[in-house]
Amino acid sequence: ATPMSVMVGVGKAAEAGVLIRNGEALQSASKITAMILDKTGTITEGAPQVTDILVVGERSESDVLALAASLEQGSEHPLAVSIVESAKKQGLELGKAEGFNAIAGHGVEGNVDGQALLFGNEKLMRDRDVTIDAQIGQAQAMAAKAQTPMYLAVNGRLVALIAVSDPIKQDSVAAIKRLQKDGIRVVMLTGDNRDTAKAVAEQVGIKEFFAEVLPEQKSDKVAELQQQGETVGMTGDGINDAPALALANVGFAIGTGTDVAIESADVTLMRGSLHGLADAIAISRATLRNIR
Ligand code: ADP
Ligand code: MG
Numbered sequence: 001a002t003p004m005s006v007m008v009g010v011g012k013a014a015e016a017g018v019l020i021r022n023g024e025a026l027q028s029a030s031k032i033t034a035m036i037l038d039k040t041g042t043i044t045e046g047a048p049q050v051t052d053i054l055v056v057g058e059r060s061e062s063d064v065l066a067l068a069a070s071l072e073q074g075s076e077h078p079l080a081v082s083i084v085e086s087a088k089k090q091g092l093e094l095g096k097a098e099g100f101n102a103i104a105g106h107g108v109e110g111n112v113d114g115q116a117l118l119f120g121n122e123k124l125m126r127d128r129d130v131t132i133d134a135q136i137g138q139a140q141a142m143a144a145k146a147q148t149p150m151y152l153a154v155n156g157r158l159v160a161l162i163a164v165s166d167p168i169k170q171d172s173v174a175a176i177k178r179l180q181k182d183g184i185r186v187v188m189l190t191g192d193n194r195d196t197a198k199a200v201a202e203q204v205g206i207k208e209f210f211a212e213v214l215p216e217q218k219s220d221k222v223a224e225l226q227q228q229g230e231t232v233g234m235t236g237d238g239i240n241d242a243p244a245l246a247l248a249n250v251g252f253a254i255g256t257g258t259d260v261a262i263e264s265a266d267v268t269l270m271r272g273s274l275h276g277l278a279d280a281i282a283i284s285r286a287t288l289r290n291i292r
Helices: 003-015 023-029 039-043 061-072 078-089 122-127 133-144 172-181 194-204 215-227 239-247 259-264 275-290
Strands: 018-020 034-038 049-055 097-103 107-112 115-120 147-154 157-165 185-189 208-210 232-236 250-254 267-269
Touching (some): 018 023, 018 275, 023 275, 039 194, 049 061, 049 078, 049 133, 061 107, 061 157, 115 122, 147 194, 172 185, 185 215, 215 232, 215 239, 232 275, 239 250, 250 259, 250 275
Parallel strands (some): 034 185, 250 267
Antiparallel strands (some): 018 267, 049 157, 115 147
């Protein structure tokens, strides 16, 4: 590629809201054969809303929501934000959490009003010997609707199941279809549970996905595809996507995502839309065709 044609390509992409860090990244983008997409905040809006509160025992829905929200005030996770916002919207009074601890990829724990709270996914409850057997069917039904179910335990006993739903970005389906038409293998990656992941993947037309991937394992999935001979693009928005973005042949960050993700990426999608991916690849392919 001549430096001039590469500069023109980078400029064209910028006009489409796609900021490519340098000429090398543009050239690599033309060779991408597989694209890994993070789910939350990349395919979806990343702004989940509480949809269901299922109480186990005598507490009210407001009580269990207030407990979960009191605990989640210590977390910046999108799931935590949705719980706190929902409680505040209802005008619930939140307590102060002591001994707060985030368990990456699983949930949170801490004490509120002298009660030991545990809030998170099925794996977290199993690890801490909280009995959830009677509620698993309901959780699976929520997940099958693409909702994310979370379990709340007080002093080791399950008291509620809270589900949130994160809408899919309006143009994700069309943007993913464009990538697939371009011959790119599209794979979804998420820390979320298998059933929820499956439902979202189906809704956006992705056949291949990795679910229940711990934050520190996301980059392993990039390496796995590279070992299969793929030139890998990775798209994400979160702090826990940063190592995967850095390892990928081309890392794409969502412009509204975290600074760490943007700094680790080669390309930033300023408009947040996944159409920027197919745009970047089309421009890069055209640039490299012209100079041959
Ligand atoms: P993702 O970024 O894909 O949501 P994470 O690894 O951050 O993946 O989280 C995986 C799962 O762990 C979530 O789907 C949720 O069930 C649970 N989890 C993580 N953080 C929290 C939290 N702050 N509150 C409740 N559950 C959480
Ligand atoms: Mg994300």
